[in-house]
Amino acid sequence: METGARAPLSERLGDRINPLVVKEIRQGLRTRLFWVCFGLMLMACVMLSLTAYADVRDSGNQPRGQVYFFTYFVCLGLVHFFIIPYSAYRSLAREREDETWVLLALTGLGPRRILRGKVTSFLAQAALYASAVGPFLLFSYYLNGIDLPTILTVLMLGAAWLVFLTVLGVCAATLADGRLGRAFVHFLVLGLLAGAVVVGLTSAFGISEGGSRLMREREFPYVIAVVLWLMLSYGWLLFEAAAARLALITEDYSRGPRRALVAQMLLSAVGVAVLWWRQGQEREVAAVAGIAGCLHLTVTGLFLISDVDGMARALRAKTRGWSLLRPGAVRGFRLMVLLIGGWALFCCALHLLSDDTQHNWRSMLYATVAAAAYPLLYFSVALLVAKMPRSERMTSPAAVRVLFIALAGLASVLPPLLAVLMDEEADNGLINLLNPIVGLVNFATHENQISAPKMTAGMLYFLCGVAALAAFAADRILVERERRVHAS
Amino acid sequence: MSLLQVKALRRDYGSLRAVDDVSFELEAGTILGFIGPNGAGKSTTMRIIATLDTPTAGEVLLDGQSLVDSPDKARPLIGYMPDRYGTYDDVTVWEFLDFFARAYGLKGAARHKRVASVMEFTGLNPLKDKLTSALSKGMKQRVALGRTLLHDPKLLILDEPADGLDPRARIELRELLRALADQGKAVLISSHILTELAEICDTCAIIEQGRLLATGKVADLLAQSQASGGTELTVRLAAGADGEAASARAEKLLLEQPRVGQVAREAEALRVRLELEPGATREQVDEAAARLLAALVGAGVPVCAFSHRELNLEDAFMTVTKGRVA
Numbered sequence: 001m002e003t004g005a006r007a008p009l010s011e012r013l014g015d016r017i018n019p020l021v022v023k024e025i026r027q028g029l030r031t032r033l034f035w036v037c038f039g040l041m042l043m044a045c046v047m048l049s050l051t052a053y054a055d056v057r058d059s060g061n062q063p064r065g066q067v068y069f070f071t072y073f074v075c076l077g078l079v080h081f082f083i084i085p086y087s088a089y090r091s092l093a094r095e096r097e098d099e100t101w102v103l104l105a106l107t108g109l110g111p112r113r114i115l116r117g118k119v120t121s122f123l124a125q126a127a128l129y130a131s132a133v134g135p136f137l138l139f140s141y142y143l144n145g146i147d148l149p150t151i152l153t154v155l156m157l158g159a160a161w162l163v164f165l166t167v168l169g170v171c172a173a174t175l176a177d178g179r180l181g182r183a184f185v186h187f188l189v190l191g192l193l194a195g196a197v198v199v200g201l202t203s204a205f206g207i208s209e210g211g212s213r214l215m216r217e218r219e220f221p222y223v224i225a226v227v228l229w230l231m232l233s234y235g236w237l238l239f240e241a242a243a244a245r246l247a248l249i250t251e252d253y254s255r256g257p258r259r260a261l262v263a264q265m266l267l268s269a270v271g272v273a274v275l276w277w278r279q280g281q282e283r284e285v286a287a288v289a290g291i292a293g294c295l296h297l298t299v300t301g302l303f304l305i306s307d308v309d310g311m312a313r314a315l316r317a318k319t320r321g322w323s324l325l326r327p328g329a330v331r332g333f334r335l336m337v338l339l340i341g342g343w344a345l346f347c348c349a350l351h352l353l354s355d356d357t358q359h360n361w362r363s364m365l366y367a368t369v370a371a372a373a374y375p376l377l378y379f380s381v382a383l384l385v386a387k388m389p390r391s392e393r394m395t396s397p398a399a400v401r402v403l404f405i406a407l408a409g410l411a412s413v414l415p416p417l418l419a420v421l422m423d424e425e426a427d428n429g430l431i432n433l434l435n436p437i438v439g440l441v442n443f444a445t446h447e448n449q450i451s452a453p454k455m456t457a458g459m460l461y462f463l464c465g466v467a468a469l470a471a472f473a474a475d476r477i478l479v480e481r482e483r484r485v486h487a488s
Numbered sequence: 489m490s491l492l493q494v495k496a497l498r499r500d501y502g503s504l505r506a507v508d509d510v511s512f513e514l515e516a517g518t519i520l521g522f523i524g525p526n527g528a529g530k531s532t533t534m535r536i537i538a539t540l541d542t543p544t545a546g547e548v549l550l551d552g553q554s555l556v557d558s559p560d561k562a563r564p565l566i567g568y569m570p571d572r573y574g575t576y577d578d579v580t581v582w583e584f585l586d587f588f589a590r591a592y593g594l595k596g597a598a599r600h601k602r603v604a605s606v607m608e609f610t611g612l613n614p615l616k617d618k619l620t621s622a623l624s625k626g627m628k629q630r631v632a633l634g635r636t637l638l639h640d641p642k643l644l645i646l647d648e649p650a651d652g653l654d655p656r657a658r659i660e661l662r663e664l665l666r667a668l669a670d671q672g673k674a675v676l677i678s679s680h681i682l683t684e685l686a687e688i689c690d691t692c693a694i695i696e697q698g699r700l701l702a703t704g705k706v707a708d709l710l711a712q713s714q715a716s717g718g719t720e721l722t723v724r725l726a727a728g729a730d731g732e733a734a735s736a737r738a739e740k741l742l743l744e745q746p747r748v749g750q751v752a753r754e755a756e757a758l759r760v761r762l763e764l765e766p767g768a769t770r771e772q773v774d775e776a777a778a779r780l781l782a783a784l785v786g787a788g789v790p791v792c793a794f795s796h797r798e799l800n801l802e803d804a805f806m807t808v809t810k811g812r813v814a
Binding site for chain 1: 500502538540542544545556557558559560564566568570575576577583587591592593595599635639
């Protein structure tokens with residue numbers, strides 16, 4: 001028996017596309033902003049082409065490709081690095097202001113799919129703009145003076161920058177809830193995007209100017225790879241963080257960002273190992289990676305440890321002791337300890353396997369360990385101060401973050417002052433032992449006169465011991481608080 | 489078994505208890521009005537039932553299934569309309585409903601059919617190609633209601649749906665809600681317009697400071713209110729009679745009658761408050777009023793009008809609540 005006619009292909013394809021993409025493109029193409037920008041950009045490109053034609057004829061076929069490629073790229077860059085990310089920001093910010101976000105969340109689409117739809121739809125609009133400028137960019141190649149690899153490199157980095165900024169815009173829209181906060185974020189986004197346009201266009205100018213010379217540099221592919229990796233991994237992290245902020249309290253909101261962070265650190269470890277090997281097992285690679293990684297984990301860890309206590313009842317049944325990706329401050333703290341500890345251990349292993357000809361190898365190793373111990377110590381102290389009292393006054397995520405910054409700030413400023421009052425040098429090793437900035441610098445310092453590190457191994461052990469004790473105490477407090485929250 | 493069972497619900501925000509031990513039930517095919525002053529905990533309770541929030545303690549069962557433990561399974565059964573309509577600019581009515589139908593996972597012909605049926609039910613067909621931003625408040629409200637119906641939920645949660653609507657739109661909304669209840673849907677509705685609720689709802693729940701003060705059928709709530717707050721009669725004397733003297737005589741006579749608690753003299757009438765036993769029936773009230781009228785007429789008081797003021801939901805609300813905010 002006939003079961004009914006098959007739907008047309010377009011209909012079936014439409015059903016597979018994220019609903020947000022369909023809606024946003026419908027909406028986007030109806031806005032005045034799209035048509036005004038599209039028209040202006042096209043008009044500017046046509047005018048530039050006429051100028052280029054006249055210019056090349058007048059100059060007796062001098063190579064002008066590099067200049068005109070950059071001017072066309074400016075037309076596209078203004079839209080791609082400002083209009084598109086700003087529109088993405090406004091689109092999601094309006095969903096939150098008008099509370100249509102709640103309606104979307106209840107449909108079962110889920111925050112990640114909704115955000116993916118938002119980002120995809122704005123990238124589709126960006127593709128429309130790019131398709132209009134594409135022929136002009138190709139035209140600039142025929143004006144000579146710029147080679148195809150340079151054009152492709154600029155376009156690839158530009159595309160990555162566009163994706164990153166669009167995700168950043170979407171993430172910024174999730175930041176504030178109150179009216180004042182929204183206004184602040186709005187201005188912040190405008191400022192950031194203005195800066196992003198400058199960075200994007202300056203980089204494009206630099207690469208198109210350097211052209212074939214840059215392409216021949218041995219380090220250039222590494223630099224491109226690192227820049228792309230940073231944009232990709234931070235874009236992913238921001239995306240997951242935005243999805244977590246938009247998730248309902250009953251959802252497993254922490255899984256995405258924590259998984260992204262773990263994956264980022266694992267892939268970075270692989271990248272660092274490859275780089276270390278290819279650079280002839282240089283100790284500097286391990287030291288820089290160790291300190292930069294711990295700094296990155298300090299910033300991301302601040303959000304991880306300041307999660308709320310406990311989790312929704314729907315999630316508790318499937319949560320085990322090792323479910324570190326699940327919501328809750330205690331699991332966030334444990335994951336952060338694991339990541340910082342793991343990263344420090346990995347970098348120390350690279351140190352120990354490195355070429356031992358350098359005289360300052362011990363201070364580099366100490367600095368790597370200290371870079372992990374300081375954030376651990378101050379995260380733990382901030383949690384202890386915030387959550388040990390029975391009062392709920394300082395337990396909010398924002399309060400924990402402020403406490404961390406305040407405590408680390410005080411610990412950075414007070415010891416040097418104390419040292420000066422005691423007629424000692426401001427960077428005295430013992431007095432600044434718990435100072436996260438001067439202490440780290442001290443651990444990284446090698447005294448050439450005595451040919452030994454400025455700080456001793458005993459001091460490092462002491463710092464690590466204090467950090468471990470504080471972390472243990474913070475863990476117990478968090479466990480106790482979660483037990484109380486779940487019992488109520 | 490009731491479709492929705494709310495059991496000892498509690499929600500704390502730090503030291504603030506927004507919802508405190510709230511329990512009620514809602515049958516399929518009935519409309520429950522949720523009444524309370526601003527900050528009473530209505531929206532918090534509704535958000536918990538809509539799975540947008542999680543309770544500190546207590547249980548909510550929808551069709552026998554805990555929506556606290558399995559919110560994902562409960563969501564397809566719930567249609568939630570917040571107090572803001574939540575429509576998009578630059579989107580037509582049809583595109584808006586089509587988008588949400590896609591979001592609910594409806595595909596192809598099934599989606600087109602569902603959108604068409606919802607548009608017909610809500611009377612939006614003539615506005616199919618109109619931008620939602622160009623619609624009146626009443627029409628936007630219909631679009632929002634249409635959105636909540638797309639996935640054919642069993643329970644509708646409507647937060648202040650009549651707010652800001654003109655009288656015609658309110659009457660039309662009332663008819664739509666009645667039709668939905670007749671289709672077997674359970675409707676939980678909150679509103680500040682209590683007279684409106686009295687006409688729509690089968691049952692009511694009055695909440696204040698996070699605590700449920702009264703719940704039950706509207707008629708029962710009115711009877712309770714009547715019993716606790718007493719009954720008021722209005723006696724109007726004939727014009728031209730010896731005004732002041734007649735009023736004084738009537739007042740004295742009324743105060744001598746049994747069950748008369750208070751008599752207040754106003755410009756042209758006397759307001760009499762009867763004090764009856766708790767749980768007094770309508771017949772007992774009528775009997776007491778008839779005796780008073782007989783006494784007045786028997787004493788030669790020139791009574792030209794004798795009326796019995798009907799209590800409404802507003803009276804019940806005022807009797808039960810004290811105007812406190814959590």
